[in-house]
Amino acid sequence: MTNPSLLILPGDGIGPEVMAEVRKIIDWFGAKRGLNFDVSEDLVGGAAYDAHGTPLHDDTMARAHAADAVLLGAVGGPKYDVLDFSVKPERGLLRLRKEMDLFSNLRPAQCFDALADFSSLKKDVVAGLDIMIVRELTSGVYFGEPRGIFEEGNERVGINTQRYTESEIARVARSAFELAMRRGKKLCSMEKANVMESGILWREVVTEVGRDYPEVELSHMYADAGAMQLTRWPKQFDVIVTDNLFGDLLSDLAAMLTGSLGMLPSASLGAPMANGRPKALYEPVHGSAPDIAGQGKANPIACILSFAMALRYSFDQGAEAARLEAAIETVLADGLRTADLMGPDGGTPVSTAGMGDAILAAL
Amino acid sequence: MTNPSLLILPGDGIGPEVMAEVRKIIDWFGAKRGLNFDVSEDLVGGAAYDAHGTPLHDDTMARAHAADAVLLGAVGGPKYDVLDFSVKPERGLLRLRKEMDLFSNLRPAQCFDALADFSSLKKDVVAGLDIMIVRELTSGVYFGEPRGIFEEGNERVGINTQRYTESEIARVARSAFELAMRRGKKLCSMEKANVMESGILWREVVTEVGRDYPEVELSHMYADAGAMQLTRWPKQFDVIVTDNLFGDLLSDLAAMLTGSLGMLPSASLGAPMANGRPKALYEPVHGSAPDIAGQGKANPIACILSFAMALRYSFDQGAEAARLEAAIETVLADGLRTADLMGPDGGTPVSTAGMGDAILAAL
Ligand SMILES: CC(C)[C@H](C(=O)O)[C@@H](O)C(=O)O
Numbered sequence A, B: 001m002t003n004p005s006l007l008i009l010p011g012d013g014i015g016p017e018v019m020a021e022v023r024k025i026i027d028w029f030g031a032k033r034g035l036n037f038d039v040s041e042d043l044v045g046g047a048a049y050d051a052h053g054t055p056l057h058d059d060t061m062a063r064a065h066a067a068d069a070v071l072l073g074a075v076g077g078p079k080y081d082v083l084d085f086s087v088k089p090e091r092g093l094l095r096l097r098k099e100m101d102l103f104s105n106l107r108p109a110q111c112f113d114a115l116a117d118f119s120s121l122k123k124d125v126v127a128g129l130d131i132m133i134v135r136e137l138t139s140g141v142y143f144g145e146p147r148g149i150f151e152e153g154n155e156r157v158g159i160n161t162q163r164y165t166e167s168e169i170a171r172v173a174r175s176a177f178e179l180a181m182r183r184g185k186k187l188c189s190m191e192k193a194n195v196m197e198s199g200i201l202w203r204e205v206v207t208e209v210g211r212d213y214p215e216v217e218l219s220h221m222y223a224d225a226g227a228m229q230l231t232r233w234p235k236q237f238d239v240i241v242t243d244n245l246f247g248d249l250l251s252d253l254a255a256m257l258t259g260s261l262g263m264l265p266s267a268s269l270g271a272p273m274a275n276g277r278p279k280a281l282y283e284p285v286h287g288s289a290p291d292i293a294g295q296g297k298a299n300p301i302a303c304i305l306s307f308a309m310a311l312r313y314s315f316d317q318g319a320e321a322a323r324l325e326a327a328i329e330t331v332l333a334d335g336l337r338t339a340d341l342m343g344p345d346g347g348t349p350v351s352t353a354g355m356g357d358a359i360l361a362a363l
């Protein structure tokens, strides 16, 4: 039997340095747990633009399609701000999401006990927080046509189109209900049905899909109220399902509640492939952080936890994923802190590589 | 000289009961400060639907156009959830905003000293918070065409259109720069220029308008990062300018940072009328709160502060507005609390009318 394949796209900024730590972890699982992967690397984002004049080369796209899972670092940086929209680093990531049809983006917002003091929110509001945002990732205003900047009369007009079909809504809703079944059986769907017809359709379809999940307690909330309630008392939620744009804002908000963005992974899942595994891309929630890139200051944990999600969702290795997560908890409980985690409670400062090594040791 | 006219639209839910307290305050300013208004009342939202089968009667629309300022309570309620989209209570409010062309929506997020403990955020993060969100209110995805739910192949598709012209962006940007000049001279513009062409145009036009305000320090942030930064350290901001939909979420998020939604007013301003006053509608940020309507539990302060904003922005009575705001600070410092404000610090419970009377007494 051949090993499952893992395509690694470190990307820009701190992407390469956090990914270097993930590679150590992958190697450890091969050597010590007999979990071997065929790992290959390629370029995405600004790095791909520098090499090929495009943020995602067609060859890379083909390799992503063929891979059992893709692991991405981060894309973007000020150097690329001047580029035309069509070749900006983000377009590489968006093309991967779209062409791999990764419609279900799982963004856990989890507060680590050792880090509860880091949040700007009160400790009792966030301690033990464990919610999951399911964001639709391949449609909506991110991809809808018509789009662009047009001349109209004697001025320009900027246009984007929010667009959701019933089947697009149904499939992401189904993935959210499935997840809710394996968690607290509570699902809250967020849209602006009071203002947008696409939100009305969203609410209707989510309600319909819910008939297949009578055990799941389904509620609906306007997205603005959702932003409020996430801020006020986030523990009222278990799983949240929402569209691409609302999901972008709400998942970042939820991430920030935990106070430690450097800790948060994400999984973007599509339909099952021939081998039964879902098309999948895993990436940290944080960005490319160009201001600290190359200085050994970046926190590799979000990217390492993204690999843990890959173990769980792509390779059915939930126990191994839990082992990795436990190692991270241990290291944090021991007080090891990358620069972003140096805060109220002091702790022992470590570099990006120092954190990776400590996690290896804890494994 | 005739008195300036004030059209009062109490609306639904707690709207009428909070507005009753505002009327007392308005009467006080007439009797004690010689500030007399021609006050008239009309229906909006569900109340208008019940009476006329439409959430805003054409006669009411005409009276709003003619008024020197409109004061609105709140609209909506579960009773109206079954109504067709076109006659939902919200459509009445949206029609007012659109036809009066109230493009600049000012939403202060201010943390009252006496209430800093109420926030779900740590006290040092929010104490003394005073930011202003300027939200574009008459365009974007709220009003863009095409919109609706259409048949396509064998399924339905929900469509809305995000649409901004240069002049729409420029005028709201200008109002935000003007406000920044009178405040901390810092303006942050938020969009998703990395994903949406309408965001690219937004960023360009705001930058252009900024050339007329060299003293204002202008920055740009993606809206998802904006949601994060508002959560992490909101005091980094002074004035924020953003579009209709992002403004809806971000201003609600900012409001919730203060922990006391029942305290937050808003002003929606348009172009100057013949008499030099801007077209204007004032309303609390909170909704119609149907669950507590009619029980004397509602907090009238947000609506009273909306009248204070009217004094300042429509009637050039900044000193009288400050007098009213000071009276509210006094009452809060004295420990008087409506139900929504009963929290960690105890306090003396008062009803809606009790709060109104206490503010009158403090005046
Ligand atoms: C980088 C950007 C295109 C992306 C998005 O807007 O989806 C990011 O913010 C995210 O949430 O993954």
Ligand SMILES: CC(C)[C@H](C(=O)O)[C@@H](O)C(=O)O
Residues within 6 Å of the ligand: A194, A195, A224, B090, B093, B094, B248
């Ligand atoms: C009631 C609703 C239509 C409205 C909006 O979405 O603008 C409200 O949420 C607001 O922010 O004033």
